[in-house]
Amino acid sequence: MMHLQGSLFESPLFAAKRPKGQLLKWIGNKQRMAEEIVSHFPTELRSYHEPFVGSGAVLATLAPKRAFASDSFWALMDIWTTLREKPAMLKSWYTKRWNRMAAGDKVEVYEEIKASYNRDPNGADLLFLCRAAYGGVVRFRKEDGYMSTPCGVHNPISPESFGKRVDEWHDRVQGTTFRRIGFEEAMDEARPGDVVYCDPPYSHSQAILYGAQDFSLEKLFEVVERCKRRDVFVALSIDGRKRSGATVCDLPIPNGLFGREVFIHVGRSMLRRFQMGGQTLESEVVHDRLLLTH
Numbered sequence: 001m002m003h004l005q006g007s008l009f010e011s012p013l014f015a016a017k018r019p020k021g022q023l024l025k026w027i028g029n030k031q032r033m034a035e036e037i038v039s040h041f042p043t044e045l046r047s048y049h050e051p052f053v054g055s056g057a058v059l060a061t062l063a064p065k066r067a068f069a070s071d072s073f074w075a076l077m078d079i080w081t082t083l084r085e086k087p088a089m090l091k092s093w094y095t096k097r098w099n100r101m102a103a104g105d106k107v108e109v110y111e112e113i114k115a116s117y118n119r120d121p122n123g124a125d126l127l128f129l130c131r132a133a134y135g136g137v138v139r140f141r142k143e144d145g146y147m148s149t150p151c152g153v154h155n156p157i158s159p160e161s162f163g164k165r166v167d168e169w170h171d172r173v174q175g176t177t178f179r180r181i182g183f184e185e186a187m188d189e190a191r192p193g194d195v196v197y198c199d200p201p202y203s204h205s206q207a208i209l210y211g212a213q214d215f216s217l218e219k220l221f222e223v224v225e226r227c228k229r230r231d232v233f234v235a236l237s238i239d240g241r242k243r244s245g246a247t248v249c250d251l252p253i254p255n256g257l258f259g260r261e262v263f264i265h266v267g268r269s270m271l272r273r274f275q276m277g278g279q280t281l282e283s284e285v286v287h288d289r290l291l292l293t294h
Helices: 034-038 057-062 074-085 087-103 106-119 123-132 159-172 183-188 217-229 270-275
Strands: 048-050 067-070 176-179 195-198 233-242 260-268 285-292
Touching: 034 057, 048 057, 057 067, 057 159, 067 183, 074 087, 074 123, 074 159, 074 176, 087 106, 087 123, 087 159, 106 123, 183 195, 183 217, 195 217, 217 233
Parallel strands: 048 067, 048 195, 067 176, 195 233
Antiparallel strands: 233 285, 260 285
């Protein structure tokens, strides 16, 4: 049985509210369903851990007093660390690139920023690219990590709108320590009564994510088992139902590892829309599978 020690939250967990807008556009962004995911967590816990922080939607919805968020992707963690420690710098990164695009040829400036990132991967360029890329799909080439997504047809949000998001998200991550480490190291640090939420690359649909080609779901299950033995609560978002429920993704989930399984409606696949040229995908409704150890 879990022994939960003190609440991390200003209010009961079911009252956790997601931020008004996304900070980053990211494949698999959980912004819309973060509140539903959080509703399945314990209402009290010692510390919160998110070892695949990505867009940070669940982290920001919880806004925990004590948390550890991480990823192996350096440029992504550069964004998160800057948000927490130097929010004005994050705003400046975005504003400078937005002004360049507004004053010049949109596609040409985008390609210049993308080339800058590919020469020297960094958070400042990635921040703007993920908001300006086609469909918000930031894809990377396996052999060298080259970011290849073309410019989106939409106009990136204004610096004023982005600045308001930075202010809100900065407040929500003040209790979070951000680190660039792998998921195994991050999860092995969790202690009894902690909660770990995992949102790894999805094996059926997200191979274009940074580092996804080398990700091992089997290794993650081994680490989840170690957490469970230490009385750490683990929630895992992973492939569920595709094609409006007609296809249930076959995954090597060990028997008895998880105590509950919930399917969460995600909507139409952003990635499939990108792959199919922006078509309306009536048959591509997706449900994520949320696995819970307790």
